[in-house]
Amino acid sequence: MRAAMFYEPGDVRMEDVPVPEPGPGEVLVRIGAALTCGTDVKTYRRGHPTLITEIPSPFGHEFGGTIETVGEGVEGWRAGTRVVAANSAPCNRCYYCKVGDQSMCENLAFLNGAFAEYIVVPSRIVEQNLYEIPEGVEYSRAALLEPLACAVHGMVRTPVSMGDTVAVIGAGQIGLMFVRLATERGARVICVDKSSDRLAVARELGAEETVEAAGGVDTTEAVREWTPEGRGADRVIEAVGLPELWEQALQMVRK
Numbered sequence: 001m002r003a004a005m006f007y008e009p010g011d012v013r014m015e016d017v018p019v020p021e022p023g024p025g026e027v028l029v030r031i032g033a034a035l036t037c038g039t040d041v042k043t044y045r046r047g048h049p050t051l052i053t054e055i056p057s058p059f060g061h062e063f064g065g066t067i068e069t070v071g072e073g074v075e076g077w078r079a080g081t082r083v084v085a086a087n088s089a090p091c092n093r094c095y096y097c098k099v100g101d102q103s104m105c106e107n108l109a110f111l112n113g114a115f116a117e118y119i120v121v122p123s124r125i126v127e128q129n130l131y132e133i134p135e136g137v138e139y140s141r142a143a144l145l146e147p148l149a150c151a152v153h154g155m156v157r158t159p160v161s162m163g164d165t166v167a168v169i170g171a172g173q174i175g176l177m178f179v180r181l182a183t184e185r186g187a188r189v190i191c192v193d194k195s196s197d198r199l200a201v202a203r204e205l206g207a208e209e210t211v212e213a214a215g216g217v218d219t220t221e222a223v224r225e226w227t228p229e230g231r232g233a234d235r236v237i238e239a240v241g242l243p244e245l246w247e248q249a250l251q252m253v254r255k
Contacts, residue, residue: 003116005056009047012059017116022071025123027130029083032139034114035062037147038172038241051112058113061087062146064139068118074126084142085121086129086149087111103153144173151177155185160235162186167223167233167252168207171198175239180205182237190226190233192219223252231255 003017022028040060043051051061064084070077077083090097090105097105109124121130133142151174160166166182168175171193182189183206190209191202199210211222224230232254238245 001117003113004059006043006052006059007056009043009045012044013056015056019118020113020120022069022074022120023123024072025074025126026071027074027077027083027121027126028068028070029063029065029085029119029121030068031063031114031117031119032065032082033063033143034060034116035140035143036060037062038174050108051110058116058119060113060115061111062143063114063119064133064142065119071123077126077130082133082139082142084131084133084145085111085125086146087125089122089124089128091124147173148177150174151181154178154237155181158235158237160185160187164188164234165190165227167192167236167249168202168239169193169219169236169245169249169252170239171195171202171210172239175237176201176205178237178239179207182235183207187235190223192223220248220251227254 001017001019002014004012005015006012020028067077067079067081067083069079088108088110090102091107094106109122111122111125113119160182162185164187166187166189168178168189168191171191179189179191179202189207190211191199191207192211192213193199194213196212199212202210209226211217211219213219224232227233233252234254236249236253238249
């Protein structure tokens, strides 16, 4: 099969490799669509401490596809089923899992290799985070389940109510998902980004106001001016991942 193989930052090669075989508890999925995550871009640029465990390494983790074969002991799944999977699964035994912070699990099982014709889904992910794609949903849309789940989890952990003012920093895929989810909760949303094109999409998804972070614009002041009495947003969601923006978010939020 053809597969993208990661050798080092900036060096990813399309190669012919054997089709992997599923082990006990695993399933082999024929890829229908694979998406490029921000983590993939970062990995391409500078590597990754946990996703890349060998060189060369399979690459990519957001996908939708069809089960080709199932490994020994797999129950509830059969060949021909359209599926999507999260890119990890917790151990459910460490401290963080026991207190309900599974995303902080110290022993996560990872999945990697979606930029290929086939991928093997590890047994722990098969058990916990493999899902059937509903009829009528395209592979490319289903593959968004994993990043969407991250945004939904964030909203579950964030008490956003109708009428709240919510500032979203960053209009990438995750930021735009937060814009839409906050809007669905009845919040008034302002979105900040450097790209006018991305901000246009944010408006389409429900943002009432946008701020283009360019040309010396004081984005913190712009957000505060938009809020009632200039007191700051009720909630600020930072969806870029830069430390300087974490600090800026604290300046945007009300007391």
